[in-house]
Amino acid sequence: MRPSRVGVRHGSQVRAVTTGLGFRSCRCAFGGSVMLVGRDVIRYSSEEPRHFRVVWTEGDDVVLFDLDAPDTRLVRRPRAEVVDEIRAGAELLLDHAFDRHPNPAKLTDAQIKRRRKLFGLLQPLLERVPDIFDNRVRGRAVADLEREGVASAKTVHSAFDRYWRFGMSENALTPSFSRCGRGDRTPGDTKLGRRPAEGKPLGVNVTKQMEKIFQKGLDRFYVGNRKNSLKGAYELTMTDFFVDEVVDPATGKKQWFPKIEFAQSGYPSFRQFRYWYDKHPDILGIRRKRAGGSKYDKDMRGIVGTAVAGLMGVGSRFEIDSTPLDIGCVSEINRTVPVSRPTFYQVTDVLSKMICGIYVGFENASWLAAGLAVRNVVEDKVDFCVRYGVDIEADQWPVQGLNPARYMADRGEFEGFDATEFVSKSTVTVEVAAPYRGDQKGSTEKKFDQFHRLLRTKLDGMIEKQVRERGDADYRRDAILNLNEVTACVIEVAIFLNNHNKLVDYPRTREMIAESVPAIPVMLWDWCIDRGMDELTRASVSMVEFALLPVANATVTPMGYRYRNLYYKPAGREQWKVFDRARQDGVKAARVSYHPLRTTNIYLHEPGDDGADFVVLELTDRSVAYADVSFDDATALKKADDVDTANRQQDRFVGLARLSSNLGGTNASATSERKSPLTASQAQGHKSNKVIERDRERSRRGTGLPTTSVAANDVEPLGKALDGGAAPSSNDRDNRMNDYLP
Numbered sequence: 001m002r003p004s005r006v007g008v009r010h011g012s013q014v015r016a017v018t019t020g021l022g023f024r025s026c027r028c029a030f031g032g033s034v035m036l037v038g039r040d041v042i043r044y045s046s047e048e049p050r051h052f053r054v055v056w057t058e059g060d061d062v063v064l065f066d067l068d069a070p071d072t073r074l075v076r077r078p079r080a081e082v083v084d085e086i087r088a089g090a091e092l093l094l095d096h097a098f099d100r101h102p103n104p105a106k107l108t109d110a111q112i113k114r115r116r117k118l119f120g121l122l123q124p125l126l127e128r129v130p131d132i133f134d135n136r137v138r139g140r141a142v143a144d145l146e147r148e149g150v151a152s153a154k155t156v157h158s159a160f161d162r163y164w165r166f167g168m169s170e171n172a173l174t175p176s177f178s179r180c181g182r183g184d185r186t187p188g189d190t191k192l193g194r195r196p197a198e199g200k201p202l203g204v205n206v207t208k209q210m211e212k213i214f215q216k217g218l219d220r221f222y223v224g225n226r227k228n229s230l231k232g233a234y235e236l237t238m239t240d241f242f243v244d245e246v247v248d249p250a251t252g253k254k255q256w257f258p259k260i261e262f263a264q265s266g267y268p269s270f271r272q273f274r275y276w277y278d279k280h281p282d283i284l285g286i287r288r289k290r291a292g293g294s295k296y297d298k299d300m301r302g303i304v305g306t307a308v309a310g311l312m313g314v315g316s317r318f319e320i321d322s323t324p325l326d327i328g329c330v331s332e333i334n335r336t337v338p339v340s341r342p343t344f345y346q347v348t349d350v351l352s353k354m355i356c357g358i359y360v361g362f363e364n365a366s367w368l369a370a371g372l373a374v375r376n377v378v379e380d381k382v383d384f385c386v387r388y389g390v391d392i393e394a395d396q397w398p399v400q401g402l403n404p405a406r407y408m409a410d411r412g413e414f415e416g417f418d419a420t421e422f423v424s425k426s427t428v429t430v431e432v433a434a435p436y437r438g439d440q441k442g443s444t445e446k447k448f449d450q451f452h453r454l455l456r457t458k459l460d461g462m463i464e465k466q467v468r469e470r471g472d473a474d475y476r477r478d479a480i481l482n483l484n485e486v487t488a489c490v491i492e493v494a495i496f497l498n499n500h501n502k503l504v505d506y507p508r509t510r511e512m513i514a515e516s517v518p519a520i521p522v523m524l525w526d527w528c529i530d531r532g533m534d535e536l537t538r539a540s541v542s543m544v545e546f547a548l549l550p551v552a553n554a555t556v557t558p559m560g561y562r563y564r565n566l567y568y569k570p571a572g573r574e575q576w577k578v579f580d581r582a583r584q585d586g587v588k589a590a591r592v593s594y595h596p597l598r599t600t601n602i603y604l605h606e607p608g609d610d611g612a613d614f615v616v617l618e619l620t621d622r623s624v625a626y627a628d629v630s631f632d633d634a635t636a637l638k639k640a641d642d643v644d645t646a647n648r649q650q651d652r653f654v655g656l657a658r659l660s661s662n663l664g665g666t667n668a669s670a671t672s673e674r675k676s677p678l679t680a681s682q683a684q685g686h687k688s689n690k691v692i693e694r695d696r697e698r699s700r701r702g703t704g705l706p707t708t709s710v711a712a713n714d715v716e717p718l719g720k721a722l723d724g725g726a727a728p729s730s731n732d733r734d735n736r737m738n739d740y741l742p
Contacts, residue, residue, distance in 0.1 A: 034083045034092070036062060039168050041098055042082070043091040051098070056165050063133045065344050067098055072161040074133050081648050099167035100171055102174045111175055118159045118173040121151055125495055126163075136569055139564060169621040180567075191265075199267030206276060210268060213241045214276050225291045234273045294436040306507045307442055308351050313533030314525050317350045317431070318404040320373060321444040322365045326452050326463040328479030329486055338476045340474045342450070342483060343461075344490065345373035348443045350405070352524035353503055355447065356399045360487040367413045368596060371548035378402060379537050387486040396499055398525065403544070406431055408441055418550050425613075426539070426547035447497070453740035459486075498522050549593035554591050554602070558583035560620045561604070563592060564631055568602055568617035575615070592617070597630045 040054040042064070052064040055074070062082050067074040086092055095130040103110075131137045142156045159173060187205030198202055204210070217237025228236065242262055246255045258267075262642050280286060288296040311317060325344040333336035343365055347357035357377035363369035376384065381397035390395035406429035407414065419430050433440040456462045461479035481489070498521045506519035517527050528534055552563065558579050560567035569576065582588065591605040591615065619627050626634040 036079065036082065040097050040101075041067070041093040042086065043093055044085070045089060051096075053098070053164060053168075055168065058131065061450075063130065065163060070667075072157065072164070074135070074164075076130075076133065083361070086359065090456060098165070099169075100172050100174060101167075102171055107174065111177065113201070114175045115173045116168060118155075119170045121145070121156060122159055122163055122173075125156075125160075158528065162357060175583060183479060201264070204262065204265045204268055205266060206272050211276060213237070214268075218286070223286055226290060229268060230274065230277065234270050237273070238267050259672065282301075292436075294434065298437055298439045308507060311351045312535055313531075314349050314352050314354070314528040315402065315404040315534045315536035317406050317408055318356060318377070319348050319350055319371060319441045319444045320345065320347045320447070321407045321410065321438075321441050322346075322369065322373075325360065325455075325457060325486070325490075327455065327481070327486060328461040328463070328476050329483050332478050332482040332484065332590065335482070336479065338479055339483070342371055342486060345369055346444050346447055347373050347377050347407075348447055349399075349521075349525070350408075350443050352521050352528065353443060353447075353506075354399065354521040355498055356404075358490060358494060360490050365413065365551075367416075367418045367548075369410070370413045371545075371601075374407075374548060375541060375544050377404075378541055378544050387489055388484055388491055390488055390491045390495075392495060395526075396495055396522070396530055397530075398522070401540065402536045403428055403539040405429060407535075408433060410441075411435060417550075421551045422547050426544065427537070428547075450497060450501070451490065451493050454496070455489060459489060500697050529597040540610070543577045544594060548593055551591060551593050551605075552603075552736050553589045554592045556582045556588050559622060560619055561590060561592070561602070563594065563602055563636060566599060566626055566634060568618040568619055568623075569620050570615055571605070594631065596632070599628045599629055599634050 019498070036054050038054055040058060042052045042054065043051045044052070044106070051067040052075070053067055054062060056063040057066045057079065060079050062077055062079045064077060066075065125132055125141055128137075132141070135421070138160070139730050142153045144268075145151055145156055146153045163172050191202050192205055193203075206214075212235065216239065217267060218234060220240075221236040222230060222233035225233075242259055243256050243259070244259055246257060247253070248255060257263075277532045287300065291300060291641075322343055324341045327341065328344055329339040331339055340360055340518040344361050345359040345365075346355060348354065349356055349741055357373050357375075358378075359373035359376060361368060361369065361372070363372070363422055378401050379400065380400050382392060382394055385392050387399075403426065408431045411432050413419075414430050415432050422428070438445050452462075456464075459481065461476075461481065501520070508517065508519060512524075512527070515527075517523060554561045554563040554568070556562075556578050557567070560569045560579065562568075569579075593603040593605065595601075602617050604617055605657070606615050607613065626637065628636075660740075667727045
């Protein structure tokens with residue numbers, strides 16, 4: 001028992017008391033006034049406390065109902081006498097457990113119908129106060145109802161008792177069906193329930209031991225195996241727990257027989273198994289385990305909150321998601337060439353449901369494709385729509401140059417190193433949804449349904465079924481639109497949803513209701529912007545593109561910034577000094593961003609001269625041949641060259657062997673003509689010897705130009721003409737002097 005608490009209500013002589021039983025009561029001090037009203041409960045303290053309810057009071061009389069009596073007992077007493085008893089020590093209970101307050105959500109239709117019927121019977125009788133409190137008068141009124149066939153006397157008397165006992169309200173008449181019947185019984189040998197049809201086994205009772213077997217079978221074959229139905233789990237339970245396996249010692253063969261105790265009576269029926277399952281105290285837990293936590297939370301849990309709860313305004317959270325668009329495309333060059341379904345990315349503001357960005361293309365769902373949708377968020381929507389032949393006004397799609405506070409995305413493309421770098425470079429927070437929980441991005445999921453429903457009304461080539469059956473039309477044969485035309489149609493749908501589609505059951509705030517703001521995305525967006533209810537930040541296309549680019553480490557070398565075996569340089573020559581330092585002090589690493597599909601430029605993470613957060617690097621002459629291709633293509637080209645080099649090694653070695661043999665043969669032929677090295681005297685005179693050999697080479701070397709022949713007698717040798725006919729000296733020392741002296 002809890003200790004008593006006493007609290008004084010100022011301005012009156014009445015004291016509030018909490019008794020040891022937990023009831024709050026009033027005690028009147030001497031000389032104070034006491035007011036008695038209907039439904040009050042009075043507690044008389046004695047060895048055995050008694051409780052009475054005030055059912056009627058008028059003038060000097062009070063009618064009390066004995067709450068502790070097993071039957072209906074009404075007592076009519078003078079008001080002054082009851083007041084004196086309260087002043088003498090009786091308690092007027094404020095909080096007690098005598099009134100019945102059932103949970104309306106848990107009432108069945110049968111309970112509500114029964115309660116309404118009983119209250120309808122009592123209502124005209126209760127108007128006959130105070131006569132109805134007289135047992136004889138009440139008895140005659142009940143007898144009249146029974147003679148008229150309205151209800152039995154037992155039913156009406158019981159309704160009166162419950163009405164006064166449980167609070168004198170319609171709720172007091174709520175039937176307690178859970179307390180009806182015999183309750184839990186311990187089955188014996190005798191089969192409970194109706195007898196089976198003639199010829200059928202008698203059946204067995206479901207005992208506590210059998211319920212344990214049912215639980216094991218349910219856990220093994222139903223909860224832990226989603227393929228089995230409840231009927232399949234029942235059958236497997238019967239075969240696993242109610243059949244004995246016997247091995248014949250003579251033949252070694254296995255045989256199966258019903259357990260001895262069930263051979264005559266038969267097995268528990270599926271109806272008994274189903275009844276036990278339906279009454280299982282943790283049936284919701286079983287369903288959660290069978291479906292899985294993610295699927296249960298996504299498709300089977302109760303929904304009591306909203307996605308907009310806790311958001312400051314527009315831009316507090318953008319949701320991004322992708323899906324294959326349910327339409328086939330054809331080539332832009334030739335409409336007879338079918339192309340696969342495009343990927344559709346969509347960015348939606350959670351608060352206003354505004355479609356803030358889209359991407360429609362043939363990139364698979366990836367960080368690159370998601371980045372294109374994020375880029376479209378900050379892009380000028382008027383220029384974007386004009387590229388696809390759609391003319392709009394700026395106020396029809398007023399989302400440009402803005403970044404949200406956070407993105408909610410899937411774990412795939414937005415989980416990893418690229419997303420981390422995006423957060424650090426853009427200051428946008430990325431929230432990742434739980435696996436298999438599409439309901440956490442309910443705004444975008446619902447938009448996908450609306451897009452497909454609206455596109456399907458007019459466009460050819462839409463997919464009607466995800467799995468085609470025999471005889472169904474092939475959407476590829478009906479496809480007629482190219483990618484640009486499909487993108488234009490998607491833009492038209494986005495404009496409609498943003499400007500003309502009123503949201504049904506949107507949870508508007510009190511301020512929105514007061515100002516009659518319709519639940520249309522563009523109006524909700526403008527209303528929040530006008531009142532400063534947003535978490536948007538300014539951003540440019542170049543800033544977002546740079547933030548979205550993957551980040552890697554490049555190497556500063558004397559030949560330039562090397563990344564994936566390609567060399568880059570800054571445009572300004574004054575920034576080339578880093579290459580001098582690399583040659584003198586050694587290479588070092590540098591952080592760069594790159595576009596996976598374009599090798600022409602990479603972006604160095606250093607402040608630029610124009611105030612940007614990066615410096616643009618371009619390919620050097622050494623690597624310019626690989627411009628305007630993707631990095632994967634460049635790597636493939638270099639790999640192909642390496643493979644070609646490896647494949648040519650055999651020819652190289654063959655050629656090298658031939659070269660070695662020819663060089664060795666030439667050397668051996670010369671060695672055969674001179675067996676030993678030159679002597680010291682023979683090694684002299686190499687310059688004059690060179691002149692002689694040069695003249696001999698000149699005489700052997702012809703010319704490709706036409707020449708005329710001259711008679712030998714008509715020409716005087718040039719050397720003889722210059723030296724006056726003197727023969728050249730054969731002395732080597734004289735020759736050296738002639739070479740150097742004038």
